[in-house]
Amino acid sequence: MRSYFKKRQSIFIKLIHDQAAFTLEGMEALKAYMAEDTSAAARLTTTEKQADEARRILIAELNKTFITPFDREDIFSLSRTIDDVLDYAYSTVTEMEVLKVRPTPFMLRIASILRDAAYELLMAVDRLEQHPEVANEHAQRAKSLENRVEDIYREALADLFSGAEDIKHVMKMLKSREVYRHLSNAADRGDEAANVIADIVVKIA
Numbered sequence: 001m002r003s004y005f006k007k008r009q010s011i012f013i014k015l016i017h018d019q020a021a022f023t024l025e026g027m028e029a030l031k032a033y034m035a036e037d038t039s040a041a042a043r044l045t046t047t048e049k050q051a052d053e054a055r056r057i058l059i060a061e062l063n064k065t066f067i068t069p070f071d072r073e074d075i076f077s078l079s080r081t082i083d084d085v086l087d088y089a090y091s092t093v094t095e096m097e098v099l100k101v102r103p104t105p106f107m108l109r110i111a112s113i114l115r116d117a118a119y120e121l122l123m124a125v126d127r128l129e130q131h132p133e134v135a136n137e138h139a140q141r142a143k144s145l146e147n148r149v150e151d152i153y154r155e156a157l158a159d160l161f162s163g164a165e166d167i168k169h170v171m172k173m174l175k176s177r178e179v180y181r182h183l184s185n186a187a188d189r190g191d192e193a194a195n196v197i198a199d200i201v202v203k204i205a
Contacts, residue, residue, distance in 0.1 A: 012069055013129055015058040019079060020122040022051035023086045027115040030089045033096075034108040041093050048090040055083050069129060074200050081193035082121065088186035089114070092179055099175045106156035110149050110183045117145040117190045124197045132201040139194040139201075146194070149187035156180050 026047040032040035058079050062072055069075075095101070124138035157180060160173050 011061055012058065012065075012075055013125075015054050015061065016075070016078060016082070016125050017122070018054040019051050019058070019082045020118070020125045022047050022054065023082055024115070024118040024122050026051070026086045026089050027111070027118040030093065031108070031111040031115045033093055034103040034111040036103060041097060044090055044093055048086055051083060051086050055079055070200050071203060074196055074203070078125075078193060078196045078200070081189050081196060084189035085114075085118065085121075085186050085193065088182050088189060092182040092186070095182065096179055099178070101172075101175050101179050104156070104176070106152060106159065107179065107183065109152050110156075110180075110187075113145050113149050113152070114183070114186055114190070117142045117149075117187070120145065121190060121193055121197075124194070128197065128200060132204055136198055136201040139197040142194040143191055146187045146191040149184065153180055153184045153187075 026044050029040040029044040029047060033044065059076070062068070062076060096103070120138045120142040124135040124142065127135040127138065157177065160176055160180070
């Protein structure tokens, strides 16, 4: 019986790890795309689908398992917020392709920080069960990186709206603003994921 529960617990840890790992891959693809590597869009699409599948399996396991390694609501919330990070990265690139928005230095800077935050989330997830205090340290680093994204986001908007010349310029500004908002939302969801990890650490301490 004990081995059964251990197996069920390891499933949740593995699936959350898979989601976080796919998210890191997605953020690396997003960073590459912002560095003008257009082939990264296809890699991001593939990774997003793989992460969605991992989440579907996790939810199925939650629905049929009574005992979980952490509170089932926390597992669900952590899965959802990590999934949201990757979803916003995917929608960012999708809109850039549709609206024909070229990457800017600000977008590359934000994507680079999002990649680093995704790495910290993965490290936090991997240490959550055996070393929760270390997991919390990684979660706090992820939160700090989110604050840096918000600083760059405000800087980018100030630069974007520094002077509209004509209607064509205004349209370009509006399209770019939507892209920046998606990137900011990705950072917000990463911050939420870090908060969930911190909550789990408090509960199991």
